[in-house]
Amino acid sequence: MVSDASKKKAAAKKAAAAAKRGGKTSATTSKAAADVPNGAVVGKLADGVGSMRISDRTCTGVLASHPLSRDIHIESLSLTFHGHDLIVDSELELNYGRRYGLLGLNGCGKSTLLAAIGCRELPIPEHMDIYHLTQEIEASDMSALEAVINCDEERLRLEKEAEILAAEDGGGGEALDRIYERLEAIDASTAEKRAAEILYGLGFNKQMQAKKTSDFSGGWRMRIALARALFMNPTILLLDEPTNHLDLEACVWLEETLKKLDRILVVVSHSQDFLNGVCTNIIHMQSKMLKFYTGNYDQYVQTRAELEENQMKLYKWEQEQIASMKEYIARFGHGSAKLARQAQSKEKTLAKMERGGLTEKVVKDKVLVFRFVDVGKLPPPVLQFVGVTFGYTPENHIYKNLDFGVDLDSRVALVGPNGAGKSTLLKLMTGDLIPLDGMVRRHNHLRIAQFHQHLAEKLDLEMSALQYMMREYPGNEEERMRAAIGKFGLSGKAQVMPMKNLSDGQRSRVIFAWLAWRQPHMLLLDEPTNHLDIETIDSLAEALNEWDGGLVLVSHDFRLINQVAEEIWVCENQAVTKWEGDIMDFKEHLRSKAGLSE
Structure with missing residues (x-):
């Protein structure tokens, strides 16, 4: 017999090893400090009852399903963050083999719920391993391929555990069967081949797979972390906006890969197209409750409308x-x-x-109405590329002899693989980059505003959105600045609380308010949908369609492109060529190219 003290010691060891691996945990009765963000654990997880406080997050729940089941049913689930109730006395049900899309308005607590599950603040059975993808892989001398294969330390641990169990009198029983099943799932003999295939699908060719992780940008290291999560094939996989760092080609590959996943997947995504392709179920966070729907995103919309x-x-x-x-x-x-x-x-x-009990009135999601101020017309040519050649070094050209024009009635989406130069093209349009040859002509009165992800890094998170806008645009009355932020769906307390307490999506809205105040003639949007919820993206699309300025868009969101773009331009092989067809034709082209067509 193994003593309770020995069991606890072993569990603590396993948790520490899991934390070291980067987010994958396999113990519920104890928790390594390394796995706890910003603080210590208060409370305990035992007897199927969970109660934990981590930093400013508190989570409670009771396990109602069998401890050895592959399904999870948690009752009396409550979640608070910074003292605000996000979920109150609800239920969480996650069944093995199901892929759940987690939906809800920005700021409702989707990412907080994923973090609570990932950190085992709920009583999740010990035999179920979890991987919550939260950050890019560490920069080191390890190659991208090695960084993925290194997860195989789990195989060594499992083999050792299997050996111990097999030597016991009872022969290990169900626990041993589960270990063998897991060993089969991570199929160590084909590790390198599988890791290489996953990396290739996410855009890494053979040369890139051999490069050190320290040679990659944060976005590419996030892709390596995603490759690692897929390679580990955990029982519970938690992904928060996994397509944010991907180009359209990698999005198509990921969608096809995840739709074959036979585990528990919970994914937060703003892409309806992606949710339709991947999900078997939808969880909707609304009014501090979790509501469950069967089917993909479109089926959820239809069922919810009928029920309401x-x-x-x-x-x-x-x-x-x-x-x-x-x-x-x-x-x-x-x-x-x-x-x-x-x-x-x-x-x-x-x-x-x-x-x-009376029937409650239907609570409609608050639909935001974005508004960009109409700017009138400028006579063409507004923005013209004449024989433009560009490269970051003279011998390595990204573009050669580009000739095209963009006017105020242009609605263009730029597509092409990562590294083909889509963001570079936008910087040539703004004048942030100068051509090696040829010229970019801009109308004298043209005002361009560019949205890109690095703008969020420039926000002073100790300031409120209102303070930030008044600092950026001095001399304006407070009421005018409040109205400007309000146009992008940030009102009341959200305008005056420090921006560090806002969700990523709410911070994106502050940036849109900041850009819109400049009243641009032309908007260059580089991945504007990252961190926005679906309803906000639809509002953005509507605002862009009603606005009279010019638009150049880079996005991995097929549906947004479909809503606003009238032309698709492909950036590839040092050229920019117009795609004959719409974005869904282009998606099918990418599927065929990757050998994914049915």
Whole structure:
């Protein structure tokens, strides 16, 4: 027999090893400090009851499913962050083999919930390993391929555990079967081949796979971390906006890969197209509850609309009944004996209805309305490339002899693999980069505003959105700045709290407010949808379609491109060529090119 003290010691060791591996945990009864972000653990996880506080996050829940089951059912789930309730007394159900899309408005707590699951603040059975992809892989001398294969330390640990269990009197039983199943899943004999295939799918050719991780940018190291997560093939995989650092080609590959995943996947994504391709179920965070739907994103939209329509009909009918009964009671409650008896009967019916629980009014998601100020017309040519050649070094050209024009009625999406020069082309348009040969002509009065991910790094997170806007645009009244931020869906407390307490999506809206105040004639948007929720993206698309300026868009979101772009330009092989067809034709072309077409 193994003593409780020995068991706890072993569990602590496993948790420490898991934390070292970078986010993958396999112990619930103890937790390594290395795995706890910004603080210590308070409380414990035992007997199927979870109660944990990590920094400013508190999470509680009770395991209702069998501890040896491959499914998870947690009741009485509550989650708070910085003292705000995000989930109150709800249920979480994650079934093996299902792929869940986690939806909800920006700031509702999707990422916080993933972090709580990933850090095992809930009573998740010990036999279920979790990988929560949170950050890029560490920069080191290890090659990209080695960084992925190095996860195989799990295989050595499992083989050792299997050896110990097999030597026991009972022969190991179910626990040994699970270890063998896991060893088969991580198939060590084909490790290098599988790791190389995953990296290739995410855009790493053979030369790149051999490069040191320290030679890659943060975005590419995030891809290596994603490759590692897929290679590890954990029981529970948690992905928060996994397509944010990918080009369209890698997005298509990832969608095809995840739709074959036979584990538990929970993914936060703003791409409806991606959710449709990957998900078997949808979890919607709304009104501090988790609501579950079967099917992909489109099926969720249809089911939710039907349920809400029926709920609204029932609500209206009940309210009419209540109003009618109350009116009768008020009129005849003190009348003749017969009428008074009928009034009392209606009072009892009303009380019974209220005890049984009345239908709640449908709570509609607050739809944001983005607005860009119309800027009038500038006569063409507004922005013209004449024989433009560019390279970061004279001998290594990214573009050769580019000739094209962009005007105020242009709606262009730039597509092409990462490294082909899409962001470089935008910088040539703004004048941040100068051609080696040829010229870029801009209209004298042209105002260009560019959205890119690095703008978020320039925000002073100790300041509020209102303070930031007043600092950036001095001399404006506070009310005008409040209205400017309000146009992009940030109101009330969110305008005056430090931006470090805002979600990434809310910070993106501050940037849009900052850009819009400049009243540009032309918007250059480089991955504008990262961290925005689906409803906000739809509002952005609507605002762009109603606006009278010019647009050049770089995005991995097929649906946004489909909504706003009238032309698709492919950046590849030192050229920019117009794609004959729409973005969904281009997606099918990418699937065929990668050998993924059915």
